[in-house]
Amino acid sequence: MWIHRPALAVVVAADLWDPHAHAAIIEWLVKAGRESASPLVLRLALAQVASGAALIGDVGQAIAAIAEEEALADATGGPPVYYHRLQLVAIRGRRQEALDLIETATTAATTHGTGQLVANAHWAAAVLNNGLADYPAALIAARQGTAYDDLFLSGFCLPELVEAAVRCGEYDEAATALEALTERTEASGTATGLGIAAYARGLVTGVEDHYREALEHLEESPLLPSRARAHLLYGEWLRREGRRKDCRVHLRTAHELLSGAGLEAFARRAADELRATGEKARNQSTHTYNQLTMQEVHIARLVATGATSNEVAARLFISPRTVEAHLRNIFRKLGITSRRQLRDQPDLSPGQTS
Structure with missing residues (x-):
């Protein structure tokens, strides 16, 4: 059973290009880590939450999971883990x-x-x-x-x-x-893998149907960055073919997906392509997590779910007084005055780390 080798199961799910299996493994890992209070299992779970969130383009959730994993590492004296952070910054x-x-x-x-x-x-x-x-x-x-x-x-x-x-x-x-x-x-044979391979094939062959095949497959995939890149690559190809009207549809979609998720480099690339067609891209969305530190993001997300300062302190191995100090900074940065208002802030909806 894969539950006896969760780290290996994660590798196999990735090798199979199967984000749905990866998500199921993550859910089990988080539950097992919380129930067992095993720092090793919980750190693995949180790192995988962050990794999975980065791959689907949920920057806020990835930041929150990394903050909790690092807090646990500091509390237990564990060595630093890098791979989930690398995936997020990339x-x-x-x-x-x-x-x-x-x-x-x-x-x-x-x-x-x-x-x-x-x-x-x-x-x-x-x-x-x-x-x-x-x-x-x-x-x-x-x-x-x-x-x-x-x-x-x-x-x-x-x-x-x-x-x-x-x-x-x-x-x-x-x-x-x-x-x-x-x-x-x-x-x-997963939709994600087939879709990514199809847009790579389009790059090599220059055949339009390959880009269309990529979009068809990736509509079924939770990997927003891959879906957005398929639109971007197709839009770039269409622009180079002189099909300005057609390319704008895909470049606009790519930019909206990428900027909406906070994937800044690819969003700028899409915006540059749009400008080359004579159309100005809309300003990128403002994200709550861009205004807060990594630990503040995690505290804000926990408080938004209704967690008390004592509960947050226990979760992050810090004192309730420290939590309150962070909350004051969070309120100041976001221009709000109460915990209730955190629930209405973008990027602070509860995620898999709960």
């Missing part, structure tokens, strides 16, 4: 913040000989740089990430390698990466 697309964490994680991985963490850092760099449209840097990182062929994360690097290689004119390399990606995703 998809969020804040260049300097991401580069700093990638450097820290790479140093830690090199020091302790952790190959999977190195692969995570390379994947994060590839995603970040594709979002920033720095395709040569993305190509280098994706090549390094796919070199770890025995690790599931090399599969996640393949679509990044395809995109970066196509943009850099390395078409043979892109075709080879697409072949490997197709083999993996067809074996799993």
Whole structure:
């Protein structure tokens, strides 16, 4: 039974491109971690909540889970965990913040000989740089990430390698990466995997039906960033084909999805493409989590569910007085005056960490 090897189950779910199985494993892990009060299980659960949230584009939930995981690590003296933080900064697309964490994680991985963490850092760099449209840097990182062929994360690097290689004119390399990606995703047969492989195929072949196939598959996937990227890539292709009216529909959809989720680098890329068609992108949404620290986000989300200061303090291994001090800062930053008003704030709805 997978419940006896939850960490392995997470890897298998990822290798199968199955976000639904991943979500089920996360739900079990959180419940088991809370009930057992095992720091090891609970930290794994929280890291997976953050990882899953990053992959579906829920930045607020990822931040909250990371804050709780770090609080638990501090309380128990556990070593730092990086992979969930890498996934968040990569998809969020804040260049300097991401580069700093990638450097820290790479140093830690090199020091302790952790190959999977190195692969995570390379994947994060590839995603970040594709979002920033720095395709040569993305190509280098994706090549390094796919070199770890025995690790599931090399599969996640393949679509990044395809995109970066196509943009850099390395078409043979892109075709080879697409072949490997197709083999993996067809074996799993999930809508997510098939959709990502389809838009990668569109990049290599320039065939419109491949982009349409990607959108059809990804409509069934909870991975908002992948769905948005499919619209972005299709819109970019349509613009280069001179189909300005058609491309705007997909570029607008991509920008709305990406900016609405706070995925800043890819959102800017979509906005740049829209401007190239003569249309101005709407301003990005303002997110509550952009105004608060990571720990403040988590405290605010807990209080929004009705948790008392004592309950929050116990959860985060801090004093009730510290919770109250954080709440005062939260109220000041958000321009509110009561706990009840937190429930009406965007990005503070209860998530899987409850």
